[in-house]
Amino acid sequence: MEFIAALVMILVIGGIVFVSGHATKRKEAEAAAKARAEQVVEVGRLAEQVQNSLAKMETAKTLASRVNHTSRALEHLELAFFYPVCTDVISNAHEIRDRLKAMIRVFPVIDLVEKSYRQRFKGKSAAELSALQDALYEIGMKGITNVEIEQAQIYPEGTGEIVTIESIQDRCRKLGWEPR
Incomplete structure (x- = not known):
């Protein structure tokens, strides 16, 4: 009888641990998804800044302002590379970076x-x-x-x-x- 009671206790405790472990994994997955979504938004914001700097470069009249705006675009793109989702959001990010460096x-x-x-x-x-x-x-x-x-x-x-x-x-x- 004691054996059965001990076995039941082990099963109950094991079930609680399993359920709490499953809940923890679910919370970790939700946190990871939220972090990824925040990174996607940040990379999107940086990509928009790259585009804005390049638009200003297109209308710039002096060499210094062209280089300045292109350098600023490159800086924003380099910041985007710190995020693992960068190449997911900006599919040709490496080519853009190479072109910006060449332009400068x-x-x-x-x-x-x-x-x-x-x-x-x-x-x-x-x-x-x-x-x-x-x-x-x-x-x-x-x-x-x-x-x-x-x-x-x-x-x-x-x-x-x-x-x-x-x-x-x-x-x-x-x-x-x-x-x-």
């Missing part, structure tokens, strides 16, 4: 190419050559490649021309530049 590096080159176009329009070939040489200097000092220029997807204003290192060098040669 390539902006000065495109700015100098645009300056050379303005000088060409004015008929000032010496100033055009100087601007293109400055662009080549920037490319050389930063180690910028055609891949980065292409990845940045930045084109000189008004022309839409695809800029390559070779096209800059070719134009310099047409203006009388002899590379060393």
Whole structure:
């Protein structure tokens, strides 16, 4: 009889432990789901800030403001990477980050190419050559490649021309530049 009573007690206690363990797991799952939902909202907010910064960059007129807005967009995106749900919310987050980094590096080159176009329009070939040489200097000092220029997807204003290192060098040669 004592054996049966002890067995019943063990079953009752085991049932209580099982039920409380199940309830604890359910609460943990609910807490995890809530945390994930909060992360999704935060990453969405950061993605919106990235878009806002890029919209401001599109309308910026100066090199400094373009770089500043793009850097700000990159900062917001980098913050989003701290959340495990980042790539779930922003499916191409890695590509966007790579493009933003390339844009920051390539902006000065495109700015100098645009300056050379303005000088060409004015008929000032010496100033055009100087601007293109400055662009080549920037490319050389930063180690910028055609891949980065292409990845940045930045084109000189008004022309839409695809800029390559070779096209800059070719134009310099047409203006009388002899590379060393």
